[in-house]
Amino acid sequence: MKSINSLGKIILASKSPRREEILSKINLNFEIAPSNIDEKLDAKLNPIAYVQDCAEKKAHKVSLDYKENYIIGADTVVVFDNQILGKPKDKLESYSMLKMLSGEKHKVFTGVSIQNYSKKTSQSFYCLTTVELNTLSDELISFYIEKHKPFDKAGSYGIQDWFSSQVKSIDVCYYNVMGLPLSELFKRLLILVNK
């Protein structure tokens, strides 16, 4: 069996420190090259199409600068009551997102794209995880926003930080909620290696 590191250096097209942390868990040989694509959210889009489309755009843009490497792009959104929640733009939006999610179940979609420009290969997939939160008091919400400033996180929370104490249950994949469904990604990289 060949190691996934025989794919050569992989490029993570993301500036998310959570995604970097996740890839580091499997000792992947990778470097970071954010796509800096403007993530304009059309809330009417189907979230499955949206996250995959966004992941593909990020990976594609970066692949033009790293034509020989495999590129991983990813995008995560939170969906509640048929509404897509991206990153909150300020404290007020952060508060309103967390108030809405309090005590309820919501869905987290992460789309992933794996591309290699020279090899003319591109594939994408998504992972869906349901998250149920504890009931959050106004004081807890305010404390969290002031202290943890979750403005770079879809849905306005980070499942790996203090907010982990407010997650009642998750169903399917913790790392999907954190930003990158590692187990499915690992399987797909392993298939690429052994092709």
Added chain:
Amino acid sequence: MKSINSLGKIILASKSPRREEILSKINLNFEIAPSNIDEKLDAKLNPIAYVQDCAEKKAHKVSLDYKENYIIGADTVVVFDNQILGKPKDKLESYSMLKMLSGEKHKVFTGVSIQNYSKKTSQSFYCLTTVELNTLSDELISFYIEKHKPFDKAGSYGIQDWFSSQVKSIDVCYYNVMGLPLSELFKRLLILVNK
């Protein structure tokens, strides 16, 4: 609302670095005092009774040295096919556990006990999470055991290390599998504060 830190310094009756990491997420004022209780596993016991009993024993022993403090004890086991799996004693047992769990669903039980000797309070609870693993090749299992030496972990894997790449799905609580169901613990500490 009072902060859970108004409970004073909490004592974690565990030497698990994973449990320490989990409590650190919520900025809890705590210190570590392992109970060093001999975890003799009677595989015929009901796992729910077993983990709570074990958590209580650990917390009780430490409470005798810290009579004024709240003590947290915890114990985690993996259950597959009605068999309780504790920590593997060597490479061979580690291999046989992972081979057994490969491609299947198993259950992880964590029992938690919160005690305060002076206040004569003691409560315990448990959390159950179902984990499904990818199919693991013999090479992957051997690689993992050699590289990560999972001998201090129930079921022979750490959900937060390289092995995270082999977890297909979990249902309920990631931190339960890691060793301490944080969300339920947080709720109970908050109730104690506001009593």
